Amino acid sequence: MTSKTIDFVFIGGLREDYCITHEGQVHLGIVGGNAAYSAVGAAVWSASAGIISRVGSTFSRTWLAKLEDAGFDIQGVKILSEPHSNITFYAYLSAEERVDTNPASHFLRIGEKLPKQLLNYRSSTEGQDLRSGYAPLAVRPEDLSNRLKFSRGAHLAPADFLTHVTLPHRLRELGVSLITLDPSERYMQPSFSKDLPGIMRDLDAFLPSETDARALFKPEELDGWEMAEALGAMGCRYVVIKRGARGQLVWDQLAKRRFMVPAYPARVRDVTGAGDAFCGGFLVGLDETGDVVEAALRGNISSSLTIEGTGALYALDAWPGITQARLASLRLSVKKM
Template sequence: MESVPLLRYLLFGQLSRDTILPLEGKPQVDIPGGSLFYSAAGLALWGNSCGLVGRVGEDYPQDWLTLFDRRQLDRRGVRTLPEALDVRAFYAYLDENTCQRDNPVSHFARLGEPFPKSLLGYANPTNSLDSRTQAAKLSLRMNDIPEDYLDATAAHLCPLDFISHSMIPPALRRGQMTTITLDPGEGYMNPIFWDDIPALVKGLSAFICSETKLANLFLGRSTDPWEMAEAIANYGCEFVVIKRGARGQYLYDSVSRVGWQLPAYPSKIVDPTGAGDAFSGGFLATLRETYDPLEAVLRGGVSASLVLEGSGPFYALDTLPGLPQARLESLRGMVRRR
């Protein structure tokens, strides 16, 4: 009987079929994508023994899933549903801060590029709110988690719907889990969900969120990022990380009540897709290893910096040996206390 690997980390996220018009280089048409790919890449720069949990339809290219195998990433938690599901995603980058996800025909025409058949019938994404009670087909369930995965001790939940984020952490706490980090989904970072957030945050090791999503939640209540971070931490979360793109990160420690400003590594930005998820993967691996949140943010930032410099989820893993460590050392001296 084949032995089951002992896993250290778990990642929960989405898998997609991406078409990207990057800032530099040729269009990337129908390539593997999604938060699960990018967070796994960010984690693999600093750790191994990782299990993956996600859902895809039967039409998702199975050879893409074997990319995880080549990187020694355990995908037994990726469930293929017995139906076709449209998981196409489109990203057109106009500059480092502007990404448009609709009307791909106009973007390909603007660049003088032929429109790919893989995007025929593509539906523009909607900004609808999540349901509190109705699970979607791609919502993650507790029974998606292989039993032996519960022996892992650290997990990160990439942006998912409200139901997935409500159900998964309690299931993990029944196992050996000591470290849980979460990046909230856009579908519930809205004032309408204000009263639901405390229960979601309570008990998390770290709440990792973009400045934009946090501002959406606090609309009409606060515009001060430190005030927002402290409010989230007071719900029972140890660390709050605010991702600020090229401006770096804010870290708030609820125990010491100290805030830190950390810079972003000055990468040459080719394709920002997945950088935030790569950050979270690197953060989780480091927090579990060191339980030093500053070190975790620094290494997460290095993971993001490498993903930014090329297209495709595993571009960062083909970097020169020693480069991640060199970038890490260059960032250490630039950390500032609030």
């Protein structure tokens, strides 16, 4: 395989997903992971995307081949010599509420047999709140090659705290000019509030979910804009709080501007990867336009395409022209606050 320039890189997990949707549909052993979903969110805008991740020795080579066949650069995927589980379980109690623990109870709830692959499953974010030591599947600075100096942007999907502390600075050293990050729910806790500025100072945009933002500020009960401004004050220019079906709150710390972007009214089938796809589209939009609202609009459309089907690669089959049509439609609904 020859090296080539990657416009945008997506750093995070490649996973084997086991999912119960909010409608009770079951999907077993399909390719997923936040790095894949965010890369697809970029690719629907015809952007060239690469994935940087770590997988165990037993991770399906067929899935890696599918990602490559779909146009993604996978040279940054490190296959370890030892087996490590890349399994993720999600059960959606509603389109807005997801749990990732105790799969046996959820399969019992819908009257289905627990897959043997989930017998010893704990959670999808185990260890992401550790302040020292990388987990085996955690991407670390030495996993970033010099090829990235030609990349226009990088996104860090939810991952280990130490990954998020160390990689943004390394990306800056390599010359990556645009960096966005979606934090892990594990460290979005009050005990980490003094650590966050160390992550934020090397970012252009911080993209948490509303749930994660609220968890960080407990026991205070701040409204969305108060949370966005407090996060922006930690050192990052743009903060976008993702609110699922209620769209996004967009805060520009430098210009002190607020915008509310509604969610595109998509036909919801499976919300897995919606936030990750948003981040992929957002990165492309911010690079191409330099406008945070236009970036949020593109992220929104990427998310809308993802939730209409199942699996990380579903959105790639969208009709030609649908992204631009949805973008033009949604742009009319943006509100400056």
